[in-house]
Every structure is written in structure tokens, then in C-alpha cells.
Amino acid sequence: xxxxxxxxxxxxxxxxxxxxxxxxxxxxxxxxxxxxxxxxxxxxxxxxxxxxxxxxxxxxxxxxxxxxxxxxxxxxxxxxxxxxxxxxxxxxxxxxxxxxxxxxxxxxxxxxxxxxxxxxxxxxxxxxxxxxxxxxxxxxxxxxxxxxxxxxxxxxxxxxxxxxxxxxxxxxxxxxxxxxxxxxxxxxxxxxxxxxxxxxxxxxxxxxxxxxxxxxxxxxxxxxxxxxxxxxxxxxxxxxxxxxxxxxxxxxxxxxxxxxxxxxxxxxxxxxxxxxxxxxxxxxxxxxxxxxxxxxxxxxxxxxxxxxxxxxxxxxxxxxxxxxxxxxxxxxxxxxxxxxxxxxxxxxxxxxxxxxxxxxxxxxxxxxxxxxxxx
Amino acid sequence: xxxxxxxxxxxxxxxxxxxxxxxxxxxxxxxxxxxxxxxxxxxxxxxxxxxxxxxxxxxxxxxxxxxxxxxxxxxxxxxxxxxxxxxxxxxxxxxxxxxxxxxxxxxxxxxxxxxxxxxxxxxxxxxxxxxxxxxxxxxxxxxxxxxxxxxxxxxxxxxxxxxxxxxxxxxxxxxxxxxxxxxxxxxxxxxxxxxxxxxxxxxxxxxxxxxxxxxxxxxxxxxxxxxxxxxxxxxxxxxxxxxxxxxxxxxxxxxxxxxxxxxxxxxxxxxxxxxxxxxxxxxxxxxxxxxx
Numbered sequence: 001x002x003x004x005x006x007x008x009x010x011x012x013x014x015x016x017x018x019x020x021x022x023x024x025x026x027x028x029x030x031x032x033x034x035x036x037x038x039x040x041x042x043x044x045x046x047x048x049x050x051x052x053x054x055x056x057x058x059x060x061x062x063x064x065x066x067x068x069x070x071x072x073x074x075x076x077x078x079x080x081x082x083x084x085x086x087x088x089x090x091x092x093x094x095x096x097x098x099x100x101x102x103x104x105x106x107x108x109x110x111x112x113x114x115x116x117x118x119x120x121x122x123x124x125x126x127x128x129x130x131x132x133x134x135x136x137x138x139x140x141x142x143x144x145x146x147x148x149x150x151x152x153x154x155x156x157x158x159x160x161x162x163x164x165x166x167x168x169x170x171x172x173x174x175x176x177x178x179x180x181x182x183x184x185x186x187x188x189x190x191x192x193x194x195x196x197x198x199x200x201x202x203x204x205x206x207x208x209x210x211x212x213x214x215x216x217x218x219x220x221x222x223x224x225x226x227x228x229x230x231x232x233x234x235x236x237x238x239x240x241x242x243x244x245x246x247x248x249x250x251x252x253x254x255x256x257x258x259x260x261x262x263x264x265x266x267x268x269x270x271x272x273x274x275x276x277x278x279x280x281x282x283x284x285x286x287x288x289x290x291x292x293x294x295x296x297x298x299x300x301x302x303x304x305x306x307x308x309x310x311x312x313x314x315x316x317x318x319x320x321x322x323x324x325x326x327x328x329x330x331x332x333x334x335x336x337x338x339x340x341x342x343x344x345x346x347x348x349x350x351x352x353x354x355x356x357x358x359x360x361x362x363x364x365x366x367x368x369x370x371x372x373x374x375x
Numbered sequence: 376x377x378x379x380x381x382x383x384x385x386x387x388x389x390x391x392x393x394x395x396x397x398x399x400x401x402x403x404x405x406x407x408x409x410x411x412x413x414x415x416x417x418x419x420x421x422x423x424x425x426x427x428x429x430x431x432x433x434x435x436x437x438x439x440x441x442x443x444x445x446x447x448x449x450x451x452x453x454x455x456x457x458x459x460x461x462x463x464x465x466x467x468x469x470x471x472x473x474x475x476x477x478x479x480x481x482x483x484x485x486x487x488x489x490x491x492x493x494x495x496x497x498x499x500x501x502x503x504x505x506x507x508x509x510x511x512x513x514x515x516x517x518x519x520x521x522x523x524x525x526x527x528x529x530x531x532x533x534x535x536x537x538x539x540x541x542x543x544x545x546x547x548x549x550x551x552x553x554x555x556x557x558x559x560x561x562x563x564x565x566x567x568x569x570x571x572x573x574x575x576x577x578x579x580x581x582x583x584x585x586x587x588x589x590x591x592x593x594x595x596x597x598x599x600x601x602x603x604x605x606x607x608x609x610x611x612x613x614x615x616x617x618x619x620x621x622x623x624x625x626x627x628x629x630x631x632x633x634x635x636x637x638x639x640x641x642x643x644x645x646x647x648x649x650x651x652x653x654x655x656x657x658x659x660x661x662x663x664x665x666x667x
Binding site: 041042043045082176203204205206208210211213214215217218221234238241245246247266 | 376379380383384386387489490491492494502504506511513582586587588592593596627628629631632633636637639640
């Protein structure tokens with residue numbers, strides 16, 4: 001018995017020293033758990049699946065040493081919230097009590113508005129990667145996002161379109177029962193007004209609608225140069241398809257909901273010519289993006305979209321914070337607040353005093369089944 | 376513009392009608408609200424989609440899925456309604472068992488096809504458009520309208536001019552008297568479920584094709600509208616359901632076009648409420664609750 005326990009003790013020591021030796025680095029021995037919430041299933045599943053893929057790849061890259069965390073052990077506790085606000089709230093409550101040092105997510109702005117205050121109340125730092133609506137980072141002094149808000153992207157996009165096509169009139173169709181799509185509407189109507197583009201018609205729809213012909217027929221009658229689509233991907237695809245079916249000849253554009261290869265895949269030819277303002281361009285070569293695209297494509301059989309890239313960039317930002325000594329919620333918060341521009345797959349990323357991201361935007365056009373820079 | 380909007384309303388109404396006639400048929404014959412009708416509507420769309428995905432020609436996939444939907448209806452009756460009927464359980468208990476059946480079917484569908492919205496293979500559908508003056512109509516929409524009208528015509532013929540139709544009407548009017556006269560009640564009810572569910576399934580497949588979208592939620596979206604339509608038309612009245620459906624399609628479309636898209640459903644249901652205040656039996660209802 002005695003011999004046995006000595007043997008085990010020796011074995012343990014050998015094992016422990018080899019781990020310490022193998023890990024090395026200034027943060028070795030530190031364990032950091034990050035809670036991630038995303039909608040892998042349900043109506044926002046297209047976005048959450050990309051996010052899930054990104055953290056899976058980040059997990060692989062951590063193991064392979066491609067993402068440096070100074071020898072610490074970083075794990076992403078990834079949870080599916082199924083596009084169900086109640087589920088999001090449950091998961092946030094879990095992360096505030098299970099020792100998570102940081103929360104990433106949730107996928108939709110509408111979910112964040114319900115759930116983030118819970119994390120804020122428990123002093124859990126939040127890094128959002130796909131909440132682009134207004135009023136996200138103002139919910140707490142440690143709520144950050146690495147997703148460019150549409151307020152930052154849309155004005156640049158309209159200027160480019162106006163230059164290219166002499167856009168004078170526009171109509172807006174948007175979902176009036178979703179935070180994300182309502183924000184699209186607010187931002188586009190403010191930007192259109194600022195650019196002196198006349199808004200000739202505004203129509204709404206509800207989540208889950210499949211028939212938009214009544215709205216689009218009414219809009220088509222006014223012959224706007226541009227239709228702005230404020231919709232999530234499933235509805236956006238049907239709106240674009242039905243607009244073409246009804247013979248609309250003008251241009252189509254939309255918010256972040258359209259910015260996914262899935263939009264192109266589902267809309268097919270009806271997607272051609274649609275302009276989207278984006279936070280990410282697949283062809284970017286900075287911040288290890290080229291290698292990221294290659295590894296992601298190899299692992300998942302398709303290239304990453306904006307949501308995957310923003311999620312992966314979050315992993316890069318978290319790793320930088322850990323290298324900078326952050327292990328708990330307060331340290332993550334202060335590191336993010338003072339972070340120098342960090343090169344990520346999104347290009348250089350840092351946070352403004354509003355905790356919104358400072359990053360480049362890309363204006364893209366759907367052309368022959370791919371996003372290309374819009375000229 | 377008005378013409379185009381009316382056309383939009385007709386295409387919308389046609390599928391509502393196909394859904395509603397099956398719904399109202401079961402009510403007319405059995406006096407029960409079959410809330411699992413919407414689940415069969417959804418399942419049939421998924422079955423057709425899966426068959427099309429396997430490379431089965433669309434017409435054949437449509438026909439096979441109709442049979443599956445009809446058989447599901449018969450099974451539904453055997454499991455959820457027949458035992459209660461034998462025990463004279465009244466009308467509220469079958470309502471609950473139909474909700475249970477709907478939830479089970481939803482669960483099965485989620486298990487088989489997953490929670491995401493699905494689409495028919497892109498090459499399976501025609502995207503051709505037909506222009507008549509200022510009117511633009513999809514060829515697919517026209518085919519769907521034609522199929523819906525044809526199925527409604529067949530149902531109307533079966534009910535009016537065949538032995539089966541006479542049995543169905545007899546059972547609807549008075550089950551005991553029909554039995555005394557030698558009508559096989561259980562067989563008639565089974566066939567009613569087959570026809571009603573096949574029609575509901577047809578509506579599911581057609582709406583899935585029309586918008587190229589098949590999802591678990593598609594049944595829930597149409598269920599309340601279908602219920603409103605059959606009450607508006609007069610519970611149990613097939614003609615009433617058809618007219619109610621086209622009315623709802625038109626009111627929805629026109630309220631979006633001319634009043635407010637945000638209040639579409641509120642306006643549609645408001646109009647139905649007004650009609651029911653003026654005619655509590657519905658458009659074609661003979662009595663407050665039941666007419667064949």
C-alpha cells in the first residue's frame with residue numbers, strides 16, 4: 001500500500017512537471033474559461049453555426065499553438081441558445097455563476113438587450129461579436145463588441161452607391177418586430193436623409209412571413225432607384241427573390257443580415273447585384289486571415305463568413321488579453337478598454353471609449369455567386 | 376397596381392382555401408376542431424421535399440406526399456379521435472388530444488428534418504414569369520392556383536355527386552340516423568380524414584413550393600388564419616371556407632398596400648370580427664356552430 005502511494009506520488013510529480021515544462025510561458029498554470037452563447041439552431045441558426053465553427057477552429061488552433069495564450073489553458077464553453085431569448089437568459093445566468101471570466105455573445109442584438117443586463121449586474125465582462133444594433137455597449141461599462149455597428153458602415157455604403165448610380169429615391173422594407181431589423185430601418189432612414197435621398201415608401205413585415213408581394217408591389221409602383229431590405233437572412237432571400245419576380249429593376253441593398261455566403265447560396269440568381277456593407281472581406285490578407293480562410297474552409301467545407309470571422313477575431317482578442325495578463329472579468333474589461341490596435345482576421349481592431357470597435361468596413365456586391373468589393 | 380395586388384391576394388387565398396377546406400370538412404362531419412391539421416400540412420411539405428431531394432420528379436413527389444398525408448390523417452383519427460368517439464367524450468377532449476397529436480408530429484418532424492428552414496432543390500422549380508399588361512405572374516403561382524382550384528372542384532364533386540359524398544353528408548347531418556340507414560360510420564370517418572388531410576397536405580406542399588420554404592413553424596403560421604377562415608365561412612361549410620380564404624387573402628394584401636403593413640393581421644382579423652358581428656353564424660353557416 002505504502003509503496004503504491006509513493007509510486008503514485010512520484011508519477012504525479014513527473015506528470016505535473018512535464019505539463020508545466022510543456023506549457024511554459026508567463027501564464028502557464030492559469031486556466032481561463034470563456035462562456036460563449038450562439039444560436040446554432042432556430043431562425044438565426046445560419047449565423048450561430050458560423051460562430052460555432054469559428055470557436056471549434058480556435059480550439060484546434062489553441063491546441064496546435066497557432067493562437068498564443070502565453071502558456072495558459074483557455075477553453076471556450078460553447079452553448080447553443082436555439083434563437084430562444086429564454087434560453088439565452090438561462091445561459092447568461094449559468095455563466096455568471098460557473099467561474100467564466102468572460103462572456104462572448106449572444107448572436108442577436110435583440111437577445112443581447114434582454115440578457116446582457118444580467119451579466120452586467122454580476123460584473124461579467126461581455127464581448128459581443130455580432131450585435132450591431134444601437135444601445136448594446138451602453139448597457140454596461142464592460143460591454144464591448146468587435147462587430148462594426150451598422151451606423152458605422154451604412155453611411156459609407158450609401159455614399160458609394162450614390163456615386164455609382166446617382167440614387168435619388170429609395171424605399172425601405174423591414175421587419176418591425178425584431179430589434180436587429182428595426183435598427184436597420186433607423187440607421188438607413190437616418191443615413192438616407194443625411195444624403196438627401198428621398199424615401200418614397202416604407203413597408204413592414206413580421207418575423208416568419210413568407211409572402212412579401214403585397215409590400216413589394218406597392219413599393220414597385222413608386223419606382224424607387226433603391227430598395228433597402230432590413231431583414232434576417234430567410235426573409236431577405238424571399239424579399240430579393242420576390243422583388244425580381246415582380247419585375248423590380250432598381251438596386252437592392254441591405255444591412256448585416258444579408259452579409260453571409262448563405263444569402264448568396266439561398267437567393268441564387270436573385271441575389272446578383274445586391275450591395276451589402278460588411279465588416280469583413282474574405283479576400284483580406286491581414287492578421288492571418290489568409291491562413292484562417294484556408295483552415296476554416298478545409299475543416300468545414302466552405303469559406304468563413306463575417307460572423308465566423310468576427311467570432312475568430314474575438315478569440316484572437318481574448319488570447320491577446322491573456323498574454324497581457326488577464327485572467328478574470330475585471331482584467332479582461334480593463335485590457336479591452338486600453339487595447340492597442342491588434343491585428344486580427346478583421347484587420348486592425350481596437351475599442352473606442354464607447355466600447356464599440358474601431359475597424360475597417362468593406363462595401364461588397366454579390367456578383368456571380370460571390371461577394372466582391374463594390375466599385 | 377390594384378390588379379397586381381388582387382392577383383397577389385388570389386394566390387395567397389388559394390392556398391389558405393386548400394388548408395381551410397380540410398379543416399372545416401372534419402369539423403362538419405365530426406364536430407371536432409382538429410388542431411393537428413396544421414401539423415399534417417407541415418409534415419406533407421417535408422415529405423414532398425425529401426422525395427424531391429431524392430430525385431423523385433416533383434409531380435410524383437406531390438402525389439406520394441398527398442397519400443402519406445391522407446394516411447397520417449387516418450392514423451390520427453384511429454389514435455387520437457376514435458377511442459374518444461367510442462367513449463362519447465364530447466368535443467373538448469378530442470380538441471386536447473389533437474393538440475397532443477400535433478405536438479408529437481412536430482417533435483417527429485424536428486427529429487427527422489431538424490429545426491432549420493428547408494428549400495426544394497433549386498432546379499426543381501420554374502422561375503418563369505408571365506406578363507399580362509402591367510400584371511406580372513409567376514408561372515409556378517399559376518400552376519399552384521390551378522392545382523388548388525382543381526382539388527377544390529374534385530372535393531365539391533365528391534361531396535355532391537358520389538356515394539361517398541352522400542355518406543359523408545349523412546354522417547355530418549346525423550350520425551345515428553346514418554348508421555340506422557346502413558352507412559358504415561367508421562369507414563366514412565376514416566375516408567373523411569383521408570380526404571381532409573390529403574387536402575391539408577396539398578396546401579402545405581403548394582405553399583412550400585410557392586415561397587420555396589418548408590419549416591417546422593409553417594403550420595403554426597397558418598393555423599390561426601385557417602381557424603378564422605372556417606369560422607368566417609361558417610363552421611363546416613366548404614363553400615364558406617373557400618370564400619373566407621379568398622376574402623382573407625384579399626384583405627391582407629390590400630391592407631398592406633393601402634393602409635398599413637404593420638397592422639396587416641390586426642386589420643384582417645378586425646374585418647373578420649365585423650363580419651361575424653353582423654353574421655354570427657359566418658357567411659354560409661346555417662346554425663351558430665354546425666352545418667354540413
